Amino acid sequence: MPIPGKSLYKLLAALAVLAFIASFVPSLIMLWKGALVIAGIVVLLDLFLLYRRAIPEAERDVHSSFPLGVKRDVGLKLTNTSRYACTLDVYDHFPIQVEATGLPVHLSLAPDQTAELQYQVTATERGKALFRGVQFRLYSRWNFWLRDYRLSLTNEVHIYPNFAAISHLALLATDNHLSQMGIIKKPRRGQGQDFHQLREYREGDSVRQIDWKATSRLGKVISREYQDERDQEVIFMLDSGHRMRARDDELSHFDHTLNALLVLSYVALRQGDAVGLSTFAGSQRWIAPKKGYHTIQNLLNTVYDLQPTTDAPDYIKAASDLLTRHKKRALIIILTNVRDEDSAELKAAVGILRKRHLVLLASLREQKLDQVLEETPTEINSALNTAATHHYLQQRKASFDALTNQGVIAVDVAPQQLGVSLINSYLNIKSSGKL
Structure with missing residues (x-):
């Protein structure tokens, strides 16, 4: 009309x-x-x-x-x-x-x-x-x-998920400016390094790095250069349960987690490692660890339509399933939101995984908790709210301490800092030779 x-x-x-x-x-x-x-x-x-x-x-x-x-x-x-x-x-x-x-x-x-x-x-x-x-x-x-x-x-x-961050990371890596994102590459200590190449001595090189035979043959000081071990495996255990539906800004905790997962996957693939994925507490999807940058596209195609459900996470079942699927030793990165009531179940699940793998637990902390602690109580209700928040965080810290004492590497960060914290933890693990 x-x-x-x-x-x-x-x-x-x-x-x-x-x-x-x-x-x-x-x-x-x-x-x-x-x-x-x-x-x-x-x-x-x-x-x-x-x-x-x-x-x-x-x-x-x-x-x-x-x-x-x-x-x-x-x-x-x-x-x-x-x-x-x-x-x-x-x-x-x-x-x-x-x-x-x-x-x-x-x-x-x-x-x-x-x-x-x-x-x-x-x-x-x-x-x-x-x-x-x-x-x-x-x-x-x-x-x-x-x-x-x-x-x-x-x-x-x-x-x-935000794959634009991967392009930004690639540019920073090319320009050697990873520190702009808060990523710190620590020098590797101890033995067990993989030999990479010989090069001229640089100021700051350890005397132990000098190759005396090459030095005497060439008439100038030559150092050995080492690289982190390659051909290792990283598997993400992604919680897609109800807790990941929490939202502090325009993105849910689940979306922040996916963004961090992709960025760390790029870093690990760049290091020569293989990357895999296992989801639990909802739609169960599995990608066996693979090397090569095509793995990023495979990850994107697998998780782009994955949404957090209303299911509760079953850590023990997820750990048992992963142990059945994958036998070779790997770095298992659990991405979840830990609560104090999870302590016993999560401890048992980590115990199952540590029989064969190295475990890194990454938990998202709600920003609302930090905001409550930053406010000065002015009345009885706000004082009780602050006290309850302190009590909750103390219980949460106790749960983390118990896992740390068990040999688990754990980080508890706000969603926006998850990517940088994961990368720093991964690089520290690589440089320490724990994997």
């Missing part, structure tokens, strides 16, 4: 005013009738020409994959195939999983003219998403009418 335009309302208002005046001045009645007939002809002609006009053609330029929480551009290419100029509003039907800015767009196109426009979207939820169509609101020649038309134009996109 056509939509009346602003010009039509203005014309009707003018005719109404003329009719009101003619009711007091009879000599103007004929003028009003003539104006009414002419106005009706013009309005109907404008409507007829509007529906005779060809609808503009549209093409959408959109990436097939989006990183979560990162702004991306979407392009629309519009072509006026009509012999007449057209004015229109353009609105793109983007998925509910994204937020968009820059719509609708108002523009005019000359005959056979093509225009390219862009707007920005930010993905807020992982999974499959559909751009379903482009909607035009086409103005008639004299703006008495608007024609609403929806063009079917479907594009499917996959919204992944």
Whole structure:
């Protein structure tokens, strides 16, 4: 159905005013009738020409994959195939999983003219998403009418965890600026290093690194350079239960965990290690440890539509399943949210894993806890809330201390710091030779 335009309302208002005046001045009645007939002809002609006009053609330029929480551009290419100029509003039907800015767009196109426009979207939820169509609101020649038309134009996109951070990390690694992210590479101590190459002595090299045979042969001081052991395996145990649904900012704890998992996977693959994944407390997915950067894509395709469920985590079953699936010694990184009531079950699960593997436990701490402790109590209720928070954190710390005494490496951090903490822990494990 056509939509009346602003010009039509203005014309009707003018005719109404003329009719009101003619009711007091009879000599103007004929003028009003003539104006009414002419106005009706013009309005109907404008409507007829509007529906005779060809609808503009549209093409959408959109990436097939989006990183979560990162702004991306979407392009629309519009072509006026009509012999007449057209004015229109353009609105793109983007998925509910994204937020968009820059719509609708108002523009005019000359005959056979093509225009390219862009707007920005930010993905807020992982999974499959559909751009379903482009909607035009086409103005008639004299703006008495608007024609609403929806063009079917479907594009499917996959919204992944924030893989843009991997590109940023790769750039920093290339420029040797990892410290900008808080990543600290400590020098390896002790024996058991893998020999990498010979090079000229540098200031700060240990005397034990000097290769005296090569030094005497070449007539200059030569040092041995070592590298961390390669061909080891890292397996993530990812909790997809109800606790990971917690949210401190625009991303859930689960999404923060996936982002950290991908960044650490890139670092481990760069170190020459193999990376695998096992999920529990919900949809159970398994990726055997593999080397090579194609593993990142495999991880993305496996977890991009994975959502935390309402199930409770069963640590013992998850540990037993992993021990059955994988026999070779590996670094097992448990990603979860530890509560004090988990102490006995988690301790038993870690005991199962430590029979064959090295275990790193990474737990997400709600920022709300830190915010409560930062506030000064001013009344009895806030004082009780602060005291309860202190008690909860003490119990949580006791649970962590018990695991640490068992030989588990544990970190308890806010979601935003998880990636850096995991990378630093991994590099420390590599440099210490524990794996």
